[in-house]
Amino acid sequence: MKNHQKMEQLNALENEIKELRKTLMEKERDFEKLRKELFINQTEITAGLQSKETESMVKCGQLPKWAIERYSRQILLRDIGVSGQxxxxxxxxxxxxxxxxxxxxxxxxxxAGVGEIGIIDYDVVEITNIHRQILHYEYDENTSKAESAAATLRSINSRIKVTSYNVQLDSKNALEIAKHYDVILDCTDNVPTRYLLSDLSCLTKLPLISGSALKMEGQLTIYGYRSDTHTLQKGSTYRGPCYRCVFPSPPAPDAVGSCSAHGVAGPVPGLIGTLQAMEAIKCILDVSPRKLLVERMFIFDAEDMTAKTVQLRKRNSMCAACSDSPTITHLVDYEAYCRAPANDKELDLHILPKCNRISAPEVSQLLKEKVDPYIVDVRADAEYQMCHIVGANNWPIERLNGENLDRLMKVVEDKEIVVFICRRGNDSQLAAKMVLDMLATDERHKVRDVIGGLHAWASDVDNTFPIY
Known part of the structure; x- marks a missing residue:
């Protein structure tokens, strides 16, 4: 009873802290707004007094005093200078x-002082984001990612314009949003949006700086580059490949990984995102294409700390999107084209018949009734070690073949009820189907898959079970 009371007290304090953090964030935003207004007014007053009372003996060229002071360390670089800044x-x-x-x-x-930054994201901040998504803080949980990021950026640099778009980018709104910008950064992790952004880049003639990160690896390249000012090096009609030139057809949906399913080491997207910013600045400065990642892809492997740059396919002169006579002249339905959702949420598979599905509360009831079902947890070893249902047996789906599958089949044949489970109820269905396909018809009734997986277990049976 005492432990129960302590847990309630702990939950109450946690909720109170969240509310206080929200209040603190609101106060900080009010403070920043007032500080900015006061700073601007003081600047105008000071400038007026100087112009009336004294004649300045300093010539600052293209940049005002505050910009020289703020960005001096990069202005000192020969490749940037005053004109570059x-x-x-x-x-x-x-x-x-x-x-x-x-x-x-x-x-x-x-x-760096980029005059205007637009940031698009449809999602909200989750606690699982914060280990790598460095613009968000604990008190931002459940708030819009776009707005959270914009607020932090404004606190970093009050001199720039930041516009947040709390929407999911699609074929209906992409052109209207993109027409206000000079460079596009693809910081997504799903294939439909990559095709959308590539086609958008071709239609708007804007360079697309595309990055990706998964597990311990990251990649970076530039699509849709057009050389208008470096004719001596690449030719007056030179253009870099678009995403379709390199990947003419989308991969199968189940062949594409995601951070939520396979994990990612936080510094990896940190490195790739930082390099995306560097390539964007180089594009803004009109650096020669031979010094940009055009027709080249940078690949980083954090596991052994190696990096390499590989050559990509050249632009396809017959490409449907970027050729001189493109057949893609407007944005299409990219989810239909790729047969996958245009977000990083996991698929919700439905491949087993209802008779082979079971709810989390029903599994809990079986355990209470001492029916003793054989629970097959098909997650990877690392996930199983993080947390699992007491008594569950780990059979990672990635190794469920050959002798391993034969051994599992022998176990299944000896059990009355076999329950497959994973994190969300997708991989477990795939594993259960492998077994069902090998079982005799009169044995198939014993196999069940938990609908919604361990997330359903956490929400419907045991809220102390970690959701990740």
């Missing part, structure tokens, strides 16, 4: 995705 301050960059890639990219672009 002026270009950066006038540039407009659209970042699609306020996650592991978009956050570090946005931080460095804002800090």
């Amino acid at each position: 002026a270009r950066i301050c006038q540039a407009r960059v659209l970042i699609v995705g306020a996650g592991g890639l978009g956050c570090p990219a946005a931080v460095y672009l804002a800090a």
